Amino acid sequence: MDLSKIVAIDIHTHAEEPCGTHADDGYDALQEAMKAYFKPKHNHRPTPHETAAYYRERNMACVIFPVDAERETGFRRYKNEEVAEAAAANSDVLIPFASIDPAKGKLGAREARRLVRDFGIRGFKFHPTMQGFYPNDRSAYVLYEAIAEAGAVALFHSGQTGVGSGMRGGNGMRLKYSNPMFIDDVAVDFPDMPIILAHPSFPWQDEALAVATHKPNVYIDLSGWSPRFFPANLVQYANTVLKHKMLFGSDWPVILPDRWIADFEKIDIRPEVRPLIMKENAIKLLKLA
Structure with missing residues (x-):
């Protein structure tokens, strides 16, 4: 990856479609509900290789990951190895993260170590609402221990989610699990593990800003929303005390980077802070240089 040519690093993109494999029955209904929530201007769910082509065309890099929520949703997971192999084939633009349900316990911890060792995985994505767990549940700590020992990053979904929104009973997903205050315990117990909210x-x-301000190892990515809807306190902290801990993220493919960046250019972010958010903070966090 030639960082001198990369203009931005998107810290939050999803691996949507396994190559040549259609998703489980029921997954289309979940995707249709997400379309109603996000209102994307496209209907295609890209493969990692198509994602790489999109970012390469724009001289951008991105972190890409699946979400292992098969226990809660019933949808089989997109194999971490397949995503990692796709990233390796597009290593000029793709940075591989993995996802493991913490309920897999010691088996999940073994998988995490193997993925870092054999596949170059740099971090792990958690979605407490989709995976149905409190991030500070001690049963998850065996997996966190493996991640921390490997020097990898833990990225946690926080706040409300578009997944299941509008479906009967929210498709069984409980928002309470994604309160960022639960991450405060994780940051205390794993002070050397980088954590992204x-x-x-x-x-x-306010809880997210408090945790990121108080805990040196906690960062915030700005994905999932158009910047024009960012609350004033988030913009204020991004410009000041958390300017070195804010990260550009789109939530590809439901939010396109082109749209996110266009809206980001219109909000009141200081000129000296913009390059930190768009690229420099991610380079430091991910140890790319």
């Missing part, structure tokens, strides 16, 4: 954390934005 994904998204503006509605309705718990």
Whole structure:
């Protein structure tokens, strides 16, 4: 990856479609509900290789990951190895993260170590609402221990989610698990493990800012929302005390980077802070240089 040519690093993109494999029955209904929530201007769910082509065309890099929520949703997971192999084939633009349900316990911890060792995985994505767990549940700690020992990053969805929104019973997904205050315990117990709070954390934005301000190892990515809807306190902290801990993220493919960046250019972010958010903070966090 030639960082001198990369203009931005998107810290939050999803691996949507396994190559040549259609998703489980029922997954289309979940995707249709997400379309109603996000109102994307496209209907295609891209493969990692198509994602790489999109970012390469724009001289951008991105972190890409699946979400292992098969226990809660019943949808089989997109194999971490397949995503990692696709990233390796597009290593000029793709940075591989993995996802493991913490309920897999010691088996999940073994998988995490193997993925870092054999596949170059740099971090792990958690979605407490989709995976149905409190991030500070001690049963998850065996997996966190493996991640911390490997020097990898833990990225947690926080706040409300578009997944299941509008479906009967929210498709069984409980928002309470994604309160960022639960991450405060994780940051205390794993002080050397870099942690990313994904998204503006509605309705718990103040909690997210408090945790990121208080804990040196906690960062915030700005994905999942158009910047024109960012709350004033998030913009204020991004410009000041958290300017070195804010990260550009789109939430590809439901929010396109082109749209996110266009809206980001219109909000009141200081000129000296913009390059930190768009690229420099991610380079430091991910140890790319």
